[in-house]
Amino acid sequence: MRNLPLPKVYALIEPGPVVLLTTSHNGRANVMTMSWHMMLEFEPPLISCVVSSGNYSFAALRATKQCVIAIPGVALAPQVVKIGNCSGQDTDKFTKFGLTPVPAAQVEAPLIDECLANLELKVTDTRMVNKYNLFVLEVVNAWVDPGQKDRRTIHHQGYGSFAVDGETIKLPSKMR
């Protein structure tokens, strides 16, 4: 995996891909599927996301204040859905779904080797956790795997239906 400059992180999150969120708590790694996330700031890159208090990952995220957001390509879609349909409470999801945990540089939570990109994050604001389960996180390190040629991500449209990235269009923009 290659290190990604932090100001480029927004281009991974802004398109709204389904992502995986990993945590490590009391020596045990876990992973959940997430679609409720958005960019909050370019530099330093801040991400806001909702991790439901009903998710097993919630306690780990709140206690450790660290996680990894991994971006799976379409090849991982079946596993991504299954990961979202079971709980770390009774399942070692890395083993069950054949995901390879890789040590991160700045957080305890593992990167996922099979993903297109991995972001290391630290929780920086928990004021909205009690009311909305909303966490504010800063991306402290980012990785991309340039070796994966199929870079299409998936977007949840509800009820088990996912849009896969299709053609790319380029339009002159003053935006970054």
Add this chain to the structure above:
Amino acid sequence: MRNLPLPKVYALIEPGPVVLLTTSHNGRANVMTMSWHMMLEFEPPLISCVVSSGNYSFAALRATKQCVIAIPGVALAPQVVKIGNCSGQDTDKFTKFGLTPVPAAQVEAPLIDECLANLELKVTDTRMVNKYNLFVLEVVNAWVDPGQKDRRTIHHQGYGSFAVDGETIKLPSKMR
């Protein structure tokens, strides 16, 4: 346009499409392009979004506490980018870009007739506005235009590059 049951709104926002946000302030309508948004709750549907204080729409949204989020299809992509590259301060964007404002039912901001779907929203929490320009809004009414056959949305990947929805895959999911 057909009314959409509110519990189905998340399926429009969760995939991360580029959207248009309209406001109406002092009798004048405006529209901006937005990609930093996410679902926050299913029922009632809550959406969180970032409207930069540098955007002309910011003052209107903060003052009126009302807006519309309209979801454009790929056919509108060139206009969507141009809307994001100019300011309502000196431009009547509805006229300039050929958008048809349609009165909403519960908010002053207009729906956009050319869009695939329109959500009427009221700001319900401004606690994160000063620090992050983050608004919490409740969807109070939703519309879809079933007459538009090409329902592909666009996803900003940065630097003027957009992924267009491609194939749809269905995977058995316990999620809604």
